[in-house]
Amino acid sequence: xxxxxxxxxxxSFGDIIALDNVTFDIEKGEFVFIMGxxxxxxxxxxxxxxxxLSPDSGEIIFDGENVGALAEKDIxxxxxxxxxxxxxxxxxxxxxxxxxxxxxLAVIEVDESEWQGRVDQILKLVGLFDxxxxxxxxxxxxxxxxxxLARALVVxxxxxxxxxxxxxxxxxxxxxxxxxxxxxxxEGKTIIMATHNKMIVExxxxxxxxxxxxxxxxxxxxxxxxxxxxVKVEET
Amino acid sequence: MKNIYFKVALDYIKRSPFQAISAIVVxxxxxxxxxxxxxxxxxxxxxxxxxETRPQIIAFLKxxxxxxxxxxxxxxxxxxxxxxxxxxxxxxxxxxxxxxxxVDNPLLAQLVSPSIFPASLEFSVSxxxxxxxxxxxxxxxxxxxxxxxxxxxxxxKTLGSVVSRLRTIIxxxxxxxxxxxxxxxxxxxxxxxxxxxxxxxxxxxxVGILDLIGATPGFIRSPIVLEALIYATAxxxxxxxxxxxxxxxxxxxxxRYFGDIQVLPKGTLNFLGFFAIVLVVELMVGAxxxxxxxxxxxxxxxKSR
Numbered sequence: 378x379x380x381x382x383x384x385x386x387x388x389s390f391g392d393i394i395a396l397d398n399v400t401f402d403i404e405k406g407e408f409v410f411i412m413g414x415x416x417x418x419x420x421x422x423x424x425x426x427x428x429x430l431s432p433d434s435g436e437i438i439f440d441g442e443n444v445g446a447l448a449e450k451d452i453x454x455x456x457x458x459x460x461x462x463x464x465x466x467x468x469x470x471x472x473x474x475x476x477x478x479x480x481x482l483a484v485i486e487v488d489e490s491e492w493q494g495r496v497d498q499i500l501k502l503v504g505l506f507d508x509x510x511x512x513x514x515x516x517x518x519x520x521x522x523x524x525x526l527a528r529a530l531v532v533x534x535x536x537x538x539x540x541x542x543x544x545x546x547x548x549x550x551x552x553x554x555x556x557x558x559x560x561x562x563x564e565g566k567t568i569i570m571a572t573h574n575k576m577i578v579e580x581x582x583x584x585x586x587x588x589x590x591x592x593x594x595x596x597x598x599x600x601x602x603x604x605x606x607x608v609k610v611e612e613t
Numbered sequence: 614m615k616n617i618y619f620k621v622a623l624d625y626i627k628r629s630p631f632q633a634i635s636a637i638v639v640x641x642x643x644x645x646x647x648x649x650x651x652x653x654x655x656x657x658x659x660x661x662x663x664x665e666t667r668p669q670i671i672a673f674l675k676x677x678x679x680x681x682x683x684x685x686x687x688x689x690x691x692x693x694x695x696x697x698x699x700x701x702x703x704x705x706x707x708x709x710x711x712x713x714x715x716v717d718n719p720l721l722a723q724l725v726s727p728s729i730f731p732a733s734l735e736f737s738v739s740x741x742x743x744x745x746x747x748x749x750x751x752x753x754x755x756x757x758x759x760x761x762x763x764x765x766x767x768x769x770k771t772l773g774s775v776v777s778r779l780r781t782i783i784x785x786x787x788x789x790x791x792x793x794x795x796x797x798x799x800x801x802x803x804x805x806x807x808x809x810x811x812x813x814x815x816x817x818x819x820v821g822i823l824d825l826i827g828a829t830p831g832f833i834r835s836p837i838v839l840e841a842l843i844y845a846t847a848x849x850x851x852x853x854x855x856x857x858x859x860x861x862x863x864x865x866x867x868x869r870y871f872g873d874i875q876v877l878p879k880g881t882l883n884f885l886g887f888f889a890i891v892l893v894v895e896l897m898v899g900a901x902x903x904x905x906x907x908x909x910x911x912x913x914x915x916k917s918r
Binding site: 427429453454455456457458459461467468469470471479480481483484485489528 | 616617624628818819821822823824825826827828829830832
């Protein structure tokens with residue numbers, strides 16, 4: 378069993394089926410793209426892992442725990458094991474970049490004496506060390522996304538969920554952010570990234586789980602996807 | 614309590630200073646009135662106790678009363694549970710009292726001899742409601758010539774009405790003051806509720822983000838509850854200190870005016886001790902108001918999310 382397993386998971390919102398009988402496994406250290414058009418169910422899938430939503434049926438196992446069966450009081454502890462990066466960055470506007478990262482350490486109750494070292498290290502990794510005292514309003518979109526990634530990484534999570542992290546960025550900035558994700562993955566972090574940006578998927582050449590109208594249409598290996606993408610690009 | 618909670622709470626306050634001032638002023642006013650009222654309740658209680666328990670009844674004895682009869686009557690009074698502080702005043706002692714009272718005019722004292730003063734038995738009652746009955750019984754004693762009362766109370770007929778009036782005033786102070794403090798406390802509670810509710814509304818996005826990165830409800834709640842506790846503590850200290858300064862300023866005049874009646878705690882230590890107790894009680898009430906008000910605001914904000 379992988380670090381994340383979906384077993385016949387379904388989720389509906391009234392008459393709208395967001396996910397229909399989805400099953401897959403993601404191994405530790407994998408980098409997996411969840412692909413599909415807008416409204417396909419990508420975000421729902423991530424929200425189910427994060428227990429923002431509960432599945433109607435099926436099981437979601439993360440790190441050996443049935444996420445759907447967790448009691449309300451245990452949800453924060455599930456989330457503390459997951460780093461999340463959002464399309465709209467979700468940084469705290471009234472806190473400096475450093476404080477935005479520190480808050481994640483405060484949440485997992487890391488001793489304050491360790492904060493500076495850990496935050497410095499992460500900010501250097503994402504290339505924002507020299508901007509640590511700036512406020513979000515003083516940063517560009519790419520920089521904000523790197524803050525979001527730094528906050529996700531500083532807690533040393535078992536899994537990183539990224540929901541369209543390049544959705545609000547230009548191609549050049551997006552490439553820089555994706556390079557960072559790849560670097561992190563190479564260091565052994567498991568990453569699940571929802572995106573509809575085929576160019577990014579092709580560039581990184583990772584495994585793809587494709588969803589359309591809530592149904593999983595493929596969970597191809599990275600080689601197959603790479604070939605398929607190549608063909609598609611050549612056709613266009 | 615972690616430093617980060619204090620830091621965040623202080624940041625919240627610094628970023629909305631007018632909300633903070635409103636909360637502190639309302640709480641300060643509440644605790645100012647509460648402190649004033651505490652002293653009034655203490656003083657009026659002591660005033661009533663003084664009138665109820667001071668030696669009030671004087672049984673003037675007939676000149677032919679024998680020492681045995683006086684002693685028997687004194688024993689009878691001492692054995693009566695309604696009566697206390699029985700004291701025999703001889704003719705000579707009565708003259709001394711008279712001399713003290715007329716010290717400004719020694720000629721008056723020279724004109725009299727002990728023989729014209731009757732011996733008496735002075736006593737008080739444990740509760741003023743017994744007074745009239747005891748006086749009636751005393752009058753019926755064979756060795757008693759007449760029965761008198763402490764002059765300030767205005768005599769037998771008005772004795773009951775003076776104390777009754779005093780009791781009514783105290784009742785108004787206690788009930789009226791209690792209701793007033795209750796209304797102010799409710800207002801403080803509502804102000805805290807509104808201010809913390811506004812804070813929750815403006816911090817909705819922040820709370821959402823914290824929730825997503827795994828913050829426990831306690832982590833999210835703590836700075837907000839702490840903010841309310843800071844308002845309450847500041848309000849209590851300002852209200853209490855203002856009232857304390859006023860009482861400190863007024864106390865010499867009050868003590869002088871009431872004389873023997875101990876309307877304020879006697880001595881510096883007792884005075885400070887009394888105010889220290891009031892402060893501790895007010896801090897506890899403030900903490901309760903702040904905690905309950907902020908928790909209610911948080912739960913209401915959660916429901917509306």
